[in-house]
Amino acid sequence: MTADMAGFIDAQRTDHGVAHAVACRALGVAPSTFYKHLNRPVTAQQLRRQATDAEVKRAFDKSQGTYGSPRVRAQLRRDGIAVSKTTVEASMARQGLCARPKKKKGLTSQNPGAAAPSDLLGRDFSATEINQKWCGDFKEVKTAEGPVFLATVEDLWSRRMVGFATSNDYPTAELAKAAINTAVATRGGGIAGVIFHSDKGSQYTSEAFAAACRRLGIARSTGRTGNALDNAPAESFFSTLTHELIDRRAWTTRAQARQEITLWVHSWYNQHRLHSAIGMVPPIEYEQATTPNPQKQTLHD
Incomplete structure (x- = not known):
């Protein structure tokens, strides 16, 4: 015994x-x-x-x-x-302490008639400086009032969530544009030349999104639709969000979901959560340690 x-x-x-x-x-x-x-x-x-x-x-x-x-x-x-x-x-x-990740289902579907940008990353999600490579995707968040749809923009240098936007309607090019615009605002502008990588979903291959990226000086890159490995960091973020927040909540209203997601991203994920891809430090701490003048954090939803 x-x-x-x-x-x-x-x-x-x-x-x-x-x-x-x-x-x-x-x-x-x-x-x-x-x-x-x-x-x-x-x-x-x-x-x-x-x-x-x-x-x-x-x-x-x-x-x-x-x-x-x-x-x-x-x-x-x-x-x-x-x-x-x-x-x-x-x-x-x-x-008996155990944390297991969850899988997600994609929301994007390819438009066969749209001209999609080529894949500029080739599954190389490393970056040598801030605002060099971004990636993003869409996520559906359920509430008792109905779904909230989330579009994201992540900087692959620090894995910081630099921008996101939400909508009550099914993901559109406008939602993708809103997320990009918040990311540019977070960075204080001056991001011309950054690569934004996504899948070939119709939202990202639309002329409206292409025009927004041209205006901002953003080079578009796309992997295959529905292939998690072609946009692995975006998939990883949503797996984390699902496991650490969404699966632990039962929201009554869309407003509640938006508020908690915003606080989770900015108060926990960006500032305190240890990220394996950057040596087990939080994204903002990593930026402060590796970037001469890291942009200050701002809240967006």
Whole structure:
């Protein structure tokens, strides 16, 4: 019998009112063996494990239960706590702490008659400077009042969500334009030459969106419609948004959804959430550390 099992049996009475004898019988453990282990003094190893579990739980709770073991470990290291990968994984397993991503369904469909731009990225989503490569896509968010549709623009240099826009109507070129315009405003203009990458959805291949990009000096790039790998960062962002916010909420109105999405993006995702693609730091912190004059954050919806 282990100390962990003794602690589990003891917790059944404290947490659920299950008598020690009943729990011992269910687990096939002699009560005398249980009491022998229960009354043993706590060892230094057990104290270290308890301290580790408390810190792991704190980091997990700080993310509102959304971090898996790599980000929990990264957060602990940022807090000055050195801990191994296996230790974090074991602690999370002991405590039943688990965060799993969800998959999303795309909203864009290709217009066979539209002339689509070529793929300028070729699945190379790295960038060497700010405002070099952007990407975006659409997402449907359900509420009791009806759906809200979200269009995004992400800077691949820092993985910061630099712009987005929402609408109650099905995604259109106007929604895509609105998201691009907010991204330009966030960056303070002067973004001519940036590549904006999307799929070949009709919204992004429309003349209205093409004209907006020409006016702003944005070079359009498109991957294949419905192919997640061709626009992987946009897909990854929506998976994160779904898992960490949308699946945890049941909004009554569209206004509530818009407000919470806006706060989540700007107050959590951009400012505090650790991003694996940039060395487990938040996007805005990454920009401040790598860009001479990073643009200040502004709120858009």
